[in-house]
Amino acid sequence: MSYICVGIMSIQTPPAEDATAETVDDHLSLSKDDLFHLLQNGRRRAVLRYFAVHPEQEEFNMRTVAEAIAAWENETSVEQLTSNQRQRVYIALYQSHLPKLDDYGVIEYNQSRGLIVPTPLTALFEPYLEAEFDAAPLDQRITVSDDRSSFGLSTVRSLLNR
Template sequence: MAPTASIDVDLASEQRLSDDKVFHLLQNRRRRAVIRYLRGTDETVSMRDIAEQVAAWEHDTSVAALDSDERQRVYIPLYQNHLPKLDDEGVIEYDQSRGTVKRTPVADQLERYLTLEDDESATAPPSEPAADETADEAVDGGDDWIDAYLGATGVTSGFFLAAVFNVPVVSALPNILLASLMLVTFATVTFAHTVFGATSEIPLPF
C-alpha cells in the first residue's frame, strides 16, 4: 500500500482549477506575489515572512528598510483575505492560528501564467475588474478611521467626565451646549469619513 502522504500529493496534483478561478486568483497583485514567493519551495514558511517580502517588492526596497505601517498594510489583507482564498482553492495550506503557509502542487497551475519577472500585465485580462484591489485599499485605510472614531470617543468622554466632576469652565456650560459639542464631534468624523472615503488618510485634529 502506498504511503498516505504520497496519495495526498497525487490527489492535489489531479485537482484542476477552472480558467475562471485561475484568472480570479491571479488578478490580484498580492496573490500573484505570494505565488511568486512560494515558487520552488515545498517547505512550510512563515506568513509574516511572506508579508514582509511582498511589502518590500511593493515599495521597491528591502525587508530591513520597511517601516511598521508598510508591513501592516500588506500583512492585514493577506491574513484576512488573500491567504484564506488561496487555501480555499487548494493552492496553499494555510494555518491561520500558527501563521504558517505551505505550497501545494496546485500552485503549478498558477505559476505557468507568471513570467520570470512576474510581469503584471501577463496575469489577468484587462477587462477583469480588480475588486480585491479595492478591498485591500479599504482595509489599508480602515485603521486610520478607527483611530479617528476612538479619538472622538475620547473627546466626548472627556467632556462628560469634566461635567460629572464639576471641572471649571466645562461644568459651567449649559447641558444642551455640552451635548451639542459631543454630537458635533462625532458628526464631524462621520461626515469626513463619508466625504473622503474609507481609504483616506487625512489628518484629523485628535
C-alpha cells in the same frame, strides 16, 4: 477540457464540451475562470511568485512572505520597511488573500500558526507569473532606448509618469 498535470502524471484532453478545468489529479482541480480570478489580484500573484522563487522550501512563515511582498511593493529592503508598509500587506494577506488561496486548495494556510504550505495546485500558476520577484527600483527594471520614432522616448516617459 484541458488538464495541466504536475509531477509524473500525463496531460489529458477530454471532450471539448468541458474545456474549462485545470487539474493536478482527480481531487484537485481549478476551472480556468477560478485560476484567472485568483491571478487577478497582484498580492496573490506576489505570494505565488514568492513560492516559485523559493522552490526548495516546503513551508513558509506568513510574516516572512508578507515582509518580502511589502518590500517588493515599496521598492525597498525588508530592513527599511516602515511599520505601516508591513502592516498593510500583512493584514490584506491574513484577512483576504491567503484564506482565498486556501479555500481554492492552492495552499494550506494555518492562520493561527502563521504557516503556509503550497499544494500541487500552486504549480498551475507558474506559467502565468512574471519570471522575477524583483525589488529593483522601477527605473532599473524598465529600459528605454533613445529611439525617436513615432512611439519615442517622450511618449514612453509620459506613460511611465502617469
